[in-house]
Amino acid sequence: DADVTQTPRNRITKTGKRIMLECSQTKGHDRMYWYRQDPGLGLRLIYYSFDVKDINKGEISDGYSVSRQAQAKFSLSLESAIPNQTALYFCATSALADYNEQFFGPGTRLTVL
Amino acid sequence: GQNIDQPTEMTATEGAIVQINCTYQTSGFNGLFWYQQHAGEAPTFLSYNVLDGLEEKGRFSSFLSRSKGYSYLLLKELQMKDSASYLCAVLDSNYQLIWGAGTKLIIKP
Numbered sequence: 477d478a479d480v481t482q483t484p485r486n487r488i489t490k491t492g493k494r495i496m497l498e499c500s501q502t503k504g505h506d507r508m509y510w511y512r513q514d515p516g517l518g519l520r521l522i523y524y525s526f527d528v529k530d531i532n533k534g535e536i537s538d539g540y541s542v543s544r545q546a547q548a549k550f551s552l553s554l555e556s557a558i559p560n561q562t563a564l565y566f567c568a569t570s571a572l573a574d575y576n577e578q579f580f581g582p583g584t585r586l587t588v589l
Numbered sequence: 590g591q592n593i594d595q596p597t598e599m600t601a602t603e604g605a606i607v608q609i610n611c612t613y614q615t616s617g618f619n620g621l622f623w624y625q626q627h628a629g630e631a632p633t634f635l636s637y638n639v640l641d642g643l644e645e646k647g648r649f650s651s652f653l654s655r656s657k658g659y660s661y662l663l664l665k666e667l668q669m670k671d672s673a674s675y676l677c678a679v680l681d682s683n684y685q686l687i688w689g690a691g692t693k694l695i696i697k698p
Binding site: 516517518519520521524564566572575576577578579580581582583585 | 597619620622629630631632633634637639676680684685686688689690691
């Protein structure tokens with residue numbers, strides 16, 4: 477079984493709809509991250525959480541919100557999706573004790589029409 | 590500001606050797622990672638350097654010079670399956686990973 481899972485894997489939605497992307501991990505890591513990836517731009521950090529009560533904005537948090545429901549679960553929401561949020565979204569986890577090597581989920585391909 | 594530079598794209602021949610460079614300017618340094626990412630897939634860990642010098646792992650080696658803010662990833666005996674993007678990332682003073690945009694490596698037969 478995969479250590480970091482994301483649901484859904486693919487989603488097509490319309491402008492203005494609310495979307496939630498979910499991430500679960502069985503690695504026991506305290507740190508979790510949400511990234512988006514656009515062609516040619518590399519990985520950009522949206523939000524990160526160092527534990528259940530700690531949520532921090534990344535470089536591109538506008539238009540997104542997150543919820544850390546438990547150590548193992550970290551959800552990303554788009555309250556009102558817009559076409560320029562079309563991207564590949566990755567969840568990742570890490571542990572400071574493991575020099576913060578990040579382990580990635582398989583990604584969610586989101587298309588906003 | 591924090592910045593990581595790596596070439597956008599490189600081309601190499603199957604069986605050859607290729608070196609992918611990465612230069613960085615970050616607020617503090619707690620290590621440098623190289624990840625491999627095949628198109629449409631998740632990045633996967635290749636190497637971690639925190640001290641100067643060369644780390645060898647099979648066909649892949651990674652080098653770090655902290656004083657120069659420089660690293661490279663060396664791939665030997667290239668195979669077609671090595672066609673992928675290679676991402677350089679630096680762990681800054683807050684233990685945040687700062688990512689480069691990645692180098693797309695194209696392997697030709």
